[in-house]
Structures are given as C-alpha cells and as structure tokens.
Amino acid sequence: xxxxxxxxxxxxxxxxxxxxxxxxxxxxxxxxxxxxxxxxxxxxxxxxxxxxxxxxxxxxxxxxxxxxxxxxxxxxxxxxxxxxxxxxxxxxxxxxxxxxxxxxxxxxxxxxxxxxxxxxxxxxxxxxxxxxxxxxxxxxxxxxxxxxxxxxxxxxxxxxxxxxxxxxxxxxxxxxxxxxxxxxxxxxxxxxxxxxxxxxxxxxxxxxxxxxxxxxxxxxxxxxxxxxxxxxxxxxxxxxxxxxxxxxxxxxxxxxxxxxxxxxxxxxxxxxxxxxxxxxxxx
Amino acid sequence: xxxxxxxxxxxxxxxxxxxxxxxxxxxxxxxxxxxxxxxxxxxxxxxxxxxxxxxxxxxxxxxxxxxxxxxxxxxxxxxxxxxxxxxxxxxxxxxxxxxxxxxxxxxxxxxxxxxxxxxxxxxxxxxxxxxxxxxxxxxxxxxxxxxxxxxxxxxxxxxxxxxxxxxxxxxxxxxxxxxxxxxxxxxxxxxxxxxxxxxxxxxxxxxxxxxxxxxxxxxxxxxxxxxxxxxxxxxxxxxxxxxxxxxxxxxxxx
Numbered sequence: 001x002x003x004x005x006x007x008x009x010x011x012x013x014x015x016x017x018x019x020x021x022x023x024x025x026x027x028x029x030x031x032x033x034x035x036x037x038x039x040x041x042x043x044x045x046x047x048x049x050x051x052x053x054x055x056x057x058x059x060x061x062x063x064x065x066x067x068x069x070x071x072x073x074x075x076x077x078x079x080x081x082x083x084x085x086x087x088x089x090x091x092x093x094x095x096x097x098x099x100x101x102x103x104x105x106x107x108x109x110x111x112x113x114x115x116x117x118x119x120x121x122x123x124x125x126x127x128x129x130x131x132x133x134x135x136x137x138x139x140x141x142x143x144x145x146x147x148x149x150x151x152x153x154x155x156x157x158x159x160x161x162x163x164x165x166x167x168x169x170x171x172x173x174x175x176x177x178x179x180x181x182x183x184x185x186x187x188x189x190x191x192x193x194x195x196x197x198x199x200x201x202x203x204x205x206x207x208x209x210x211x212x213x214x215x216x217x218x219x220x221x222x223x224x225x226x227x228x229x230x231x232x233x234x235x236x237x238x239x240x241x242x243x244x245x246x247x248x249x250x251x252x253x254x255x256x257x258x259x260x261x262x263x264x265x266x267x268x269x270x271x272x273x274x275x276x277x278x279x280x281x282x283x
Numbered sequence: 284x285x286x287x288x289x290x291x292x293x294x295x296x297x298x299x300x301x302x303x304x305x306x307x308x309x310x311x312x313x314x315x316x317x318x319x320x321x322x323x324x325x326x327x328x329x330x331x332x333x334x335x336x337x338x339x340x341x342x343x344x345x346x347x348x349x350x351x352x353x354x355x356x357x358x359x360x361x362x363x364x365x366x367x368x369x370x371x372x373x374x375x376x377x378x379x380x381x382x383x384x385x386x387x388x389x390x391x392x393x394x395x396x397x398x399x400x401x402x403x404x405x406x407x408x409x410x411x412x413x414x415x416x417x418x419x420x421x422x423x424x425x426x427x428x429x430x431x432x433x434x435x436x437x438x439x440x441x442x443x444x445x446x447x448x449x450x451x452x453x454x455x456x457x458x459x460x461x462x463x464x465x466x467x468x469x470x471x472x473x474x475x476x477x478x479x480x481x482x483x484x485x486x487x488x489x490x491x492x493x494x495x496x497x498x499x500x501x502x503x504x505x506x507x508x509x510x511x512x513x514x515x516x517x518x519x520x521x522x523x524x525x526x527x528x529x530x531x532x533x534x535x536x537x
Contacts, residue, residue: 008363012371015356015415019374022408026389027381033392086289102524107293109516111473111490114509117497118296121303124501128299158296211380219382222475226497236384243388243480253392256385263382 027260034253044249052254061238061255068234069262071149072218075156076164079213080206082157083164091172101169108162116155116226123151123227147228155223160216164209171205172198207270215263235259297513304506321507331508334492341406341478341488342471348407349414349467354460356415357422378416386412387480394481401483409477414467421466425459 034052037045055061090100107115122128123145130142145151175198183193221236230237235255242252307316325331360372378386390409399405433455437447475490482491496505 005363005365008359008365011355011359015352015375015419016371018352018408018411018415019377022390022393022412023377023381023386024374026393027385029392029396030385030389082285082289082292085285089286098524098528102520103290104293105520106513106517107297109469109473109520110297110513111475111493113475113490113493113497114300114505114512115296117493117501117505117509118300120497120501121299121506122296158292161293215380215382219384221384222494226494239384239388243391249392252388256388259382260385263380267380 030253030256033249034257036250038248038250052248052250053258055251056254056258061251064233064238065235065255065258067232068218068236071152071156071234072214075153075160075217076210076214078153078157079161079164080210083161083168083209084206087165087169088172091169104162104165104169108166112159112220113222113226115158116223119151119155119158119227120146123154147231149232151227152223152232152234155227156217156220159220159223160213163212163216167209167212168202168205171202175201211267211270214266218262219259300506300509301513304503304510306503306506321503322511325504325507325511328504330487330492331489334487334489337403337486338472338489341403341410342468344407345410345414345471346464346468348411349418350460350464352411353415353418353463353467354422357419357426360419361423361426375416375419378412379420383474383476384480387477390477391480401481403482403486403488405481405483406478406488409481410471410474413470413474413477417466417470418460418463421463422456422459425456425462429455 032046033044035048035050037047037049037051039045056065090097090104093100120127124130125142125144125146127145129145130139133139134142145154179197179201180193183197188196218234219236221234221240224230224232224234224237239252239255239259242248242255302314304321305317305319306314307318307320308314356375360368386409390405394401394405429452433451434447437451438444442450473490474488475494478488479491479494482488487495493505493508496502496508
C-alpha cells in the first residue's frame with residue numbers, strides 16, 4: 001500500500017503542525033497551569049501542587065459542577081424521549097421524509113444565541129407565554145420562568161435537540177427492513193417487534209445522539225447566562241469567570257481539565273454499550 | 284401527534300421572533316401594528332454591518348486554509364499506510380468531541396503566553412482546527428466510496444501521477460471538497476465560544492455582537508436581525524435541498 005511515504009508525510013505535515021500549535025500545545029499548557037499556584041492578578045507561580053483541584057471541589061464550585069451534570073443529564077434524557085418517536089415518524093414518512101428533515105435543519109443551523117433569545121421573549125414576566133395565560137384568565141399573576149432551573153432545562157433541550165434527532169434518524173433510516181419482516185413472520189406483534197428488534201438495533205444511534213447532546217450541554221455557558229441572567233451557574237460559567245473575571249488561571253485550567261475528563265468518561269461509558277463495528281453511526 | 288408537538292416546539296420561538304420584528308411596539312410583547320422600522324434601523328447600524336463583515340472575513344480565510352490543509356491530509360490518510368497513522372487519525376477527531384470552551388481558554392492562554400495581541404485574526408486558528416476536522420471527516424467518507432480502478436486505469440494508460448490526480452481523482456472527490464468547505468464556512472460563521480475568548484477588543488464577530496446585545500436586554504432590533512439570519516439560513520437550506528432532490532431524480536432517471 002505504501003507508495004511514497006515521504007509524500008504522505010509532506011501532505012500531512014501542515015495539518016499536523018497546525019493541530020500541534022493550536023490544539024495539543026495549548027491544551028497541554030492548561031494541564032500544566034492547573035497544577036501551578038495562583039498568586040493573583042493573573043500571575044502564576046510554577047510549583048507543583050493540587051490547590052486548584054482542591055478549590056474546584058470546594059463547596060462553591062462543586063455545586064456548579066454537580067448542577068451542570070444534573071441538568072445536562074436531565075436535558076439529554078428529555079431530548080432522547082422527545083427525539084426518538086419524532087425521528088421514527090420522520091424516517092417512516094415516505095415521500096415527505098426529505099421535506100420534514102429540512103424543517104429540522106432550519107433550527108439546527110440557526111445560531112444558538114438567537115434561539116435562546118427567542119425564549120427570553122417567550123418566558124419573560126411580561127413575555128408571550130405569561131401574556132397569553134393572563135389574557136385567558138388561567139393565571140392572575142405572571143409565572144416566573146426566567147432565572148429558574150426550568151428555564152435552563154428548556155434552553156438546553158431547545159438548544160441541542162437537533163443533535164439528538166439527526167443520529168437517531170440516521171440509525172432508523174439505515175435499519176435493515178428484513179429483520180422487521182422476519183420478526184413479523186415469526187409472529188411478533190408491532191409492539192414486540194419494536195422493543196425486541198427496532199430499539200436494540202437503533203440503540204447506537206441513540207447513544208451517539210446522547211453524546212452529541214450531552215457534551216455541548218455540559219460545557220455551555222450562554223444558556224445560564226442569557227436565561228437566568230447569570231444567577232445560576234454551570235461549569236462553563238465557572239471556567240469563563242475564572243479566566244476573565246477572577247483572573248485565576250490555575251482554577252480555570254483545573255476545571256477545564258475536569259470537564260474534559262468528564263466528557264471522555266461519559267463517551268467511554270457510552271461506547272462500551274455500542275459494538276465497534278458501528279463506528280459509522282457516530283458521525 | 285407527537286411530531287406536530289415537536290415541530291411546534293421547534294418553530295413557535297422562531298415564528299415569535301419573526302412576528303415581533305414587524306411589531307410597532309417598543310416593549311415587544313404586545314402586538315400594536317405593522318412596521319419595518321426595526322429593519323431600517325438595523326441597516327443603519329454600523330456596528331452590526333461591521334460585525335457581519337468581520338464574520339465573513341474570518342469564515343472565508345478559515346474555509347480556504349481548512350479546505351487546502353484538510354484535503355491534503357485526507358488524501359494522505361486515505362492513500363498511504365504509514366507508522367503512526369492511527370494516532371494521527373485520532374488527533375483529527377479531537378476537535379469534534381472536545382468541549383469548545385476548553386479549546387477557547389487554551390488558545391487564550393497560548394496567545395497571552397506568546398504576547399500575541401488579540402484581534403480578529405486570532406479567531407482564525409481555532410476556527411481552522413474545527414474546519415480541518417470536518418473537511419477530513421467529509422472527504423474520507425467520500426474517498427471511501429471512490430473506485431480505485433479509475434485511478435489505476437488512468438495510470439495504466441500512461442498518465443503520470445499529476446495528470447491522474449487532476450483529470451481523474453479531483454473531479455471525483457470535488458463534491459466532497461465542496462461539502463467540506465461549506466461545512467467549515469458555516470461552522471466558522473456561526474461559532475461563538477472560541478470567537479468570544481480569542482477576538483480582540485472592538486472586533487466583534489456577529490455572534491459575539493448578538494451575545495452582547497442580548498445581554499443588554501430585549502430589543503426589537505435583535506428580532507429583526509434574527510429574522511434576517513433565520514430567513515437566509517432557510518433560503519440556503521431550501522436551495523441545497525432542492526438541488527439534492529433534483530440530482531437524486533436525475534440519478535434515478537438513468
């Protein structure tokens with residue numbers, strides 16, 4: 001297969017150097033800084049200690065980390081519950097399939113900030129939802145929705161639902177129909193066929209959807225920022241503030257590293273459930 | 284039933300923005316009458332025009348670099364077996380799974396260390412990292428479906444490598460290159476987190492500007508801007524979808 005190894009290295013080298021300079025080295029720097037000491041005013045003393053990690057696990061920051069984890073899991077599960085039947089329907093919509101898929105793509109390609117902003121307009125105390133409920137007399141007082149965990153969950157689900165829909169849709173689409181026919185021939189009713197054949201076979205799609213939803217959900221800071229005015233915190237907010245407000249680089253680096261480990265662990269855990277020959281479903 | 288509910292959930296917020304962008308009232312949650320004022324204001328707002336141009340500039344440069352580097356890398360990965368290939372292949376997947384905020388703060392640290400002045404240009408390297416990954420991903424998928432016999436027969440008929448590439452390989456993988464380039468372009472145009480951390484003072488990209496506008500509070504101008512962005516996205520997707528549909532029909536016709 002090797003025709004000319006020098007050509008291969010020559011073609012790869014610009015990309016490899018780019019990744020080295022702008023990905024590997026910067027992330028390694030963060031790893032080093034996370035074990036250094038913060039002197040304040042953005043100054044760092046390079047000795048080896050785990051102070052930054054200790055403060056990351058102190059009550060103040062641990063709460064934000066656990067909260068992020070909790071909210072992201074809830075949002076991911078909700079996305080799964082909403083996306084599966086939806087994707088199933090689209091995949092079986094016959095000639096309308098492509099059109100419905102295009103309809104999913106429009107919100108998918110619309111900037112997240114704009115989609116979150118639309119929920120501010122909807123969930124405001126004087127917003128659209130409260131207005132409608134007040135006018136119809138269902139409530140007498142506006143319901144406070146912004147600034148609550150409810151708003152965060154809505155933002156996460158609305159923000160990342162398409163990431164769940166597309167992989168599940170792809171896996172249902174590629175489902176080998178002969179299995180379904182076989183199940184039917186062997187006398188399984190549709191419900192049994194779904195749980196015994198369809199769901200297990202499309203599970204890799206559900207898992208890759210879960211990864212693609214969970215990773216951005218746990219690292220996002222704009223959802224809490226825009227929908228709770230920064231009153232509720234997630235990991236992303238803590239990292240941003242450590243770097244830009246408190247100027248505590250070791251703490252920010254430590255939490256960034258923890259976030260990366262968390263993401264890797266969740267991916268490895270989810271991969272364990274999928275067979276390796278289904279790598280194509282991870283795209 | 285559940286499908287219409289999900290579509291309602293997806294589209295009501297978007298429709299609300301479009302409706303209120305045409306609303307006369309300043310407070311924006313009660314309908315008081317039709318107006319195009321907000322659009323007029325938007326187009327006279329130099330901040331927004333500048334930010335849009337900044338975004339375009341970053342996206343174009345990002346697309347060019349990502350496409351050239353990514354195409355070279357994908358061809359090498361597809362064609363040659365060499366020691367360390369798996370590692371290299373794995374590294375190219377990192378940007379797709381790394382939380383964007385980690386890459387963003389890592390670049391912030393790198394630039395601060397090297398004393399590089401933050402400007403619009405400092406946004407580009409991070410965007411190119413994402414871009415290259417997606418170009419490689421799309422192209423490798425395209426190359427996997429490529430018929431090797433084509434290239435081999437060209438060489439058997441006496442074409443040199445250079446000729447074979449430009450006359451046979453390139454025309455075959457061109458759709459993949461184009462798709463990868465488009466992906467890199469749209470990702471860069473839309474990217475917020477890396478841009479937020481690595482752009483210089485006074486050189487906002489459009490998403491960064493939208494963020495600061497939204498943080499200052501609800502204003503009908505943002506509705507108008509959002510509407511324009513949503514409609515352009517819809518238009519592009521409709522055109523792409525329509526062309527793909529046409530192509531599918533043609534292919535079935537043969």
